[in-house]
Amino acid sequence: MHFDFDAKVAGPVLHGPALEAPEFDAPELTPLTKPLAEASVGLIVTSGAYYPEQMRLGERNDLSYRLLSRHRELTDILFAHKTPIRQFGLADPNVAYPRDTMVDLEQAGVFAHYAENAVSMVGSISRYEELATETAPRIVDEFAGMDVDLVLVVPFCPQCHNAAGVLARALERRGLPTTSLTTLYRHAxxxxxxRAxxxxxxxxxxxxxxxxxxxQREIVRAALETVAAQGVDEPWQLHRLPFQWDEDGSRDWEQLVVDLYRVDDQIRGTVRGNLGAHGENxxxxxxxxxxxxxxxAC
Known part of the structure; x- marks a missing residue:
């Protein structure tokens, strides 16, 4: 079972078509050359996290990114991504930009080092070729300069799942091992x-x-440990993590997501416009x- 964005939001709330996704073959993997406990782990988020003194990221098809220092607390973090589900990140930034979680897992010895900077983008991108051929090499260079062994990619909104997936595949083909922590089943x-x-x-x-x-620590740890154990020759699969939003297994949260998309007319209009533009691309x-x-090369 999984949340059906198309049936619950795209049609009845946004009054638009289903969000399309490209159907790729299984990716070629770059070997992770160290055990997770000895590895340096980087982070890419597509929630548009940034700090007040940084230039705000664009709402759609912005291929730039911001570097977020591991040493900077989350008290001033802002989110540029105009999506109704940003409310979760506003309530607790770690769900969308898990800076504290990564620092805690480093201190617990789950991995050796959390990279000096995270890469933050607004994942509402459908300029896929430029993302893969221009942005991806720059990000590889950023992480190479930080001696990163593995990158955790965290897609945010529905469109982010397409763009972040293309980006992760492009990073992998350029020699940087990645893993993605996703919440949209069909698109993943x-x-x-x-290593999703x-x-x-x-x-x-x-x-x-x-x-x-x-x-939060248990989820990110489980995601990293699950994929770190995967060999490069194993068939691709989407590993399902064994966590529940409510302890009793209730799926009332699905209506919460629908209500978030329904409540804000301005942001809903932005989302509808983004979906139309991305569909054309x-x-x-x-x-x-x-x-x-x-x-x-993705």
């Missing part, structure tokens, strides 16, 4: 980001429930995924 199954795990939680909460730091990939993957 289509794009097939390397699936968390059956609300969109906007890829790293756990707001206000539950212990659960996807038409150049759909049906040509193999050619695109070869051309863009």
């Amino acid at each position: 199954m289509a794009v097939k980001p390397p 795990t699936f968390l059956d939680f609300p969109l906007g909460c890829p790293c756990g429930r707001p206000g539950r730091p212990e659960q 996807l038409s150049s990939i759909n049906g040509n995924e193999k050619e695109f993957a070869i051309r863009c």
Whole structure:
């Protein structure tokens, strides 16, 4: 079971078509050369996290990124991504930009080092070829300068799952091992980001429930340990993490997500416009995924 964004939000709330996703073949993996406990781990978030003195990220098709220092507390963090589910991150930034979680896991010895900077983008991107051929190499260089061995990619909104998946595949093909922590099942199954795990939680909460730091640490730790054990020759699969939003297994949270999309007319209009624009750009990939993957090395 998983949340059906198309049936519950895209049609009845946004009055638009289903969000398309390119159907890629399984990715080629770059070997993780160290045990997780000895590895340096980097982080990419697509929630548009940034600090007040940094230039705000654009709402759509912004291929730039911001570097977020591991030493900077979350008290001043802002989110540029105009999506209704940003409310979860506003309540607790760690669900969308898990800075505290990563520092805690480093201190617990789950991995050796959390990178000096995280990479933050607004994942509402459908300029996929530029993302893979221009942005991805720059990000590889950023993490190479930090001696990163593995990058955790955290997609945020529905469109982020497409863009973050393409980006993760492009990083992997350029020699940087990645893993993605996803909350949108159908799109992850289509794009097939390397070493992916699936968390059956609300969109906007890829790293756990707001206000539950212990659960957040358990989720991110489980995601990293699950994929670190995966060999490069194993068939691609979407690893499902065994966590529940409510202890009794209730799925009342699905209506909460629907209500967030329904309540704000201005942001809902922005989302609807983004979906339309991204759908037009996807038409150049759909049906040509193999050619695109070869051309863009993803």
